[in-house]
Structures are given as C-alpha cells and as structure tokens.
Amino acid sequence: MDAAPSALQVRGRLLKAARGFLDERGFLEVETPVRVRAPALETHIDAEPSGALYLRTSPELHMKRLLADGAERIYQIGPCFRRGERGPFHRPEYTMLEWYRRDADYMDMLVDAKALLDAVCREVAGTTSLRHAGRRIEMMPVWECLTVSEAFRQWAGWDPVAAYDPDRFDLDLVEKVQPALPRDRPVVLKDYPAEAAALARCRAGDPPVAERWELYAGGLELANAFSELTDPEEQRRRFAACAAAREAAGRPVYPKDEAFLDALREGLPPCGGVALGIDRLHMLLAGAAHIDSVVPFPEE
C-alpha cells in the first residue's frame, strides 16, 4: 500500500485541481495587490498594517473592479491576512480562493461551488467520501440547504431574520446552530439577515434577506458567497455604518476605498462571488483537526 500523501503533496494537488476546474470553465486567473490602501471595511475583520498600507484581508474589492472593467469570469488564489485570528481553524495568514462570475447570483455560485468540490475531492482524494475528525462525510451528492431563519428557529428558538440581535446571533450560531448542523454531508446556510449582509445584495421581501450563503462541511466553515452588491449608494452607506461601528468599538477605521466606489458608480454588472478557504478544504481532504498541520511552516 502506498504511504499517505504528505501535506505538501495534498496542497499541490488541491491547488492544481482547483485551477484546472476553473481554467476549464473559462475563468481567468488574476492577481491583485496584496498591500492595499483600503482593506474592505467590515465590523469584525482587522487588517495587518504594512508600512503606511495594509495587507489585504481579501481580494474582493480589487476583483470587483476588474469585473466593472469588463472581466467576465475571474479567479485568484493567494494569501490573505487577518489580525488576531488564531485557533484550530484560523491562522492570521491563510490562503483564499475567490472566484467571480458576471450575470450570476449566489445560487448560481452554489452550483459552481458544488461542481468544484466534486472535482477537487475526486482528483485529490480519489473519492467524494471523506473522513474528518473520526467521521465519514459524503461530499456528494446531497448538500443540505437551510435558510438562516429555519436553522435558528430549529436550534436556537428565534428568528434573527425577523428581528436581528447581532450579539445573540454570533453566540447562538457558535453555541447552538453550528454544533447541531449535520456533519455527514455538506450543509449550506443561506439568506442572512439584511443586517449581516456584509457585501451581499439584499432581496426585497418581508422581511428582506441578504443573498448570501455559507458552506459547512464536517463542522468546518468552508466558503462564503454573495450575489454581489452593485449599488454604489448602498455600498457607501454600509461602509459608513461599519466605520461607525468600528469607531465606537475603539478599533482602527480604514479609509473607504473610493476607487472601488467609483467603479460601482461607473457600473458593476450583476455578478456573484465565492470566497473559499483553501487551508480549511485541505484540512477536510487530509482529515486534519488543526490548521497548523496543513501548512509547511506553522511556527511562522
């Protein structure tokens, strides 16, 4: 019997499989700056300063500028940095895969994500039946899809979409909802409270919901996707609200990315995007319980 592949080999195959999948479907691999003037303003994400600039927390804003400039299908695989995030599933430096598609919404992106994971599992592990944390996970064919409203009503006893409470939302998500999610197959939580939209488009309705999903597999949060927000005024309001929340919490407030807001004003076509944590996917493929065991120099 062959020895189990090393972490280095699994990582190499994983990157190759993801690129192969996206290349074959006409996505162009791009690179955008790692040192940026204006990291995306999010209430709970802190950027690492780098001289007078910051290390990017995600390539999202620059990739959307490329879409506004006419790109139709693009992806990027590269390092992102988030200050202070350290744990079994978090490293302050990690590898993100983001892909964006014009004329697509979040549910189209879910179809992409499922096909991508199917292809990557087959190529890297030779199977879509994985073992992680002592459990078997059937990555295909069934992905359970729940709205945030359904999941919270079932396991936390309230509906954050009807009446949002940010503190209770985070605590109940971690203490009640995430532990209750099925672990033998992937689970998608979708349609977030409008207040937790981040950079997602909101769909009118009573109540309105953010067109956003999060993918979980084996208890790991693997990917986040949006129907991207393209309205410049709404985007400006959200940046301002995040800046105010950060100011009130005594956290650094980053400059608004005016070039990005200009690009939205010029016109960002309807598009969808997915951000997928490569280290987490590697953990799942390798059956690793700690993120440190899937990077070559964990002490850094």
Next chain:
Amino acid sequence: MYSASDLRKGLRIELEGVPYLITEFQFNKPGKGQALYVCRLKNLLTGGTHARTFRAVDKIGEPRLETKKLRYSYQDATGYVFLDANYEHATMSAEALGDQRFFLTEDAEVEVLYFNGEPIDITLPTFVEKTIVETEPGARGNTATNVLKPAKIEGGYEIQVPLFINTGDVAVIDTRTGAYVQRKT
C-alpha cells in the same frame, strides 16, 4: 482584569467571586461575525464544570491566587492538615480534596492553592505508593498486565490492578488519573 484575547487553556479566572480553571479553550469566529472564545470552565471550589463563551469585548476577573508547598501531616476531626517547616499550616475538608485525599501519604510534599487566603485545592506528587489492603488472591505466574481486577488501598479507595497483585503488595499509582502504574519491588 483579563481581556478575552488573554484567555487560554490552563489560565485561572474569576467570575462573580468564584475562581475557575479553563480546561478547554477554542478560538471561534463565525463568518463575518465577532471573535468568540469558547471555554470549558472548572469551578475550583466545587470541581463542577460548565461551558462558557466570551466575546472580544468581555473583561474577565483575575483571581487572587497563590501556591505554597506544604507537607501532609495528619488527619483529625477538623480535616486534613498540611504543615511546613515554619509551622505554616492549612486544613482542608475531605469534600474539598475529593478523591485526592486517598493518595495522600504522610510527609508527602503537596502544592496548596489559596484563593483570597483560603486553601482550595492541592496538587499531589505525580506518583505515590500505596499498600493494597484487599483484593482477590493473585494468580501465581500470571504476569499479564492487560487483565485487571479491583483492589482496595488504605482508606478504602478502589483501583484496578493486574491479576498478580496480592494483598500487602505496594502499588505505584498515578495521582492524575488514579491508575495503577507498577508494583513496587
């Protein structure tokens, strides 16, 4: 005061006047949400455990704790008495010591933990020797160590020992787990 980002496994904290030990610790940050610190806490007064999640904005008390090395001296009506060369002494009840009281041996050096000046816990030497006072007769020649039978040590506490152990033998016990380690020859 500690902030949530100071928390880690093994840290002792104070909540509403009660000292706790963090026995499990995990950083968690749900997508786009706030950083959360998911802990399992052991109440250092009662030994009970429960789960507790802290947020980044939470401030957590730092208990006034100190440790002293004392030697176990004797047991009397007031409890278990520990002394040092300067006649510093601490008395602890059977309830506060729990099963650890069965592993005390005369003159053994223990680390006594004080909270607000009161002794609340001890750390025993890792290995202690205890005489077996009651067990089924040993199977002669059976040196297997993977088959176990119950045996009582002084004080009546029951441990699991291999079949070749007899009443009167001295067993070395790991005080962290209460497990038999070897027979003292």
